[in-house]
Amino acid sequence: MEIFPLWYGLIVFFVIGACVGSFYNVVVYRMPRGISLVNPPSHCPLCKKRIPLYLNLPIVGWLMLRGKSACCKQPISPIYPIGEALCGLLGALALFSTNYSVGITGNVEDWASALAMFWLLLGIYPVCAVDFKYKLIPDTISVGGIAAGLLISLIPGGVTPLESLIGAVGAGGGLFLLGWGASKVLKKEAMGFGDVKLLAGYGALMGFTGAVEVLVVAAVLGIVVMVPWAKFHKGDGSGQIPFGPFLAVAAPAIYLWGKTLLDLYLKFVIGE
Numbered sequence: 464m465e466i467f468p469l470w471y472g473l474i475v476f477f478v479i480g481a482c483v484g485s486f487y488n489v490v491v492y493r494m495p496r497g498i499s500l501v502n503p504p505s506h507c508p509l510c511k512k513r514i515p516l517y518l519n520l521p522i523v524g525w526l527m528l529r530g531k532s533a534c535c536k537q538p539i540s541p542i543y544p545i546g547e548a549l550c551g552l553l554g555a556l557a558l559f560s561t562n563y564s565v566g567i568t569g570n571v572e573d574w575a576s577a578l579a580m581f582w583l584l585l586g587i588y589p590v591c592a593v594d595f596k597y598k599l600i601p602d603t604i605s606v607g608g609i610a611a612g613l614l615i616s617l618i619p620g621g622v623t624p625l626e627s628l629i630g631a632v633g634a635g636g637g638l639f640l641l642g643w644g645a646s647k648v649l650k651k652e653a654m655g656f657g658d659v660k661l662l663a664g665y666g667a668l669m670g671f672t673g674a675v676e677v678l679v680v681a682a683v684l685g686i687v688v689m690v691p692w693a694k695f696h697k698g699d700g701s702g703q704i705p706f707g708p709f710l711a712v713a714a715p716a717i718y719l720w721g722k723t724l725l726d727l728y729l730k731f732v733i734g735e
């Protein structure tokens with residue numbers, strides 16, 4: 464198996480990230496307008512002319528055009544290449560961080576962990592933005608996470624397909640039962656189904672143990688933030704904070720440092 468130097472991997476992941484960012488721009492533009500993602504093909508929103516493929520290249524296309532459309536010379540917002548560059552950096556960060564904490568050697572097969580990490584990092588923003596605003600978690604992230612986890616498990620080096628499947632079913636099913644039990648006791652809905660699907664995705668990406676750790680850390684974070692928050696916002700209805708963002712922030716942290724945290728916990732709390 465070919466061993467790649469880190470700089471090469473970083474470039475590859477930056478490019479993958481920038482392409483994801485470019486796709487993300489398309490989704491953000493087309494979804495709210497009810498336009499299909501593939502049809503019609505990329506066109507100028509002003510003069511409706513087709514945009515050739517090479518001008519659609521992430522970042523490069525915008526730079527070649529110097530921020531003005533080729534067809535009608537209208538300014539194109541720099542938010543697009545900036546978003547693409549940020550996603551590219553996130554991709555490189557995913558490889559860089561897993562390279563150090565999970566110990567990637569440069570083998571292509573070790574890139575499974577970096578891909579999983581990239582997915583977790585990408586999820587933070589949409590989960591936080593949508594959950595705070597609409598009190599729901601987009602299926603693209605939660606159900607998409609289950610699909611992404613199962614797919615990435617096919618690449619050797621990370622979680623195996625069986626671990627991924629057990630992780631998804633175990634974590635999702637476990638949280639569902641927990642929420643169901645809590646809602647019986649509290650006599651009100653304790654856990655949204657979006658959280659269940661999101662945690663199932665984390666189970667698929669990092670296995671059952673990882674997902675349980677995410678849940679525990681998210682719950683601790685949630686209590687630390689929510690208890691004082693609820694005290695200050697008594698009675699005005701804004702005291703409720705969604706749980707999804709805590710899961711989304713805990714997930715990449717656990718993916719990187721979960722084993723270290725567990726070791727520390729065992730050492731100091733249980734004294735093993």
Ligand SMILES: [Zn+2]
Binds near residue numbers: 534
């Ligand atoms: Zn145009």
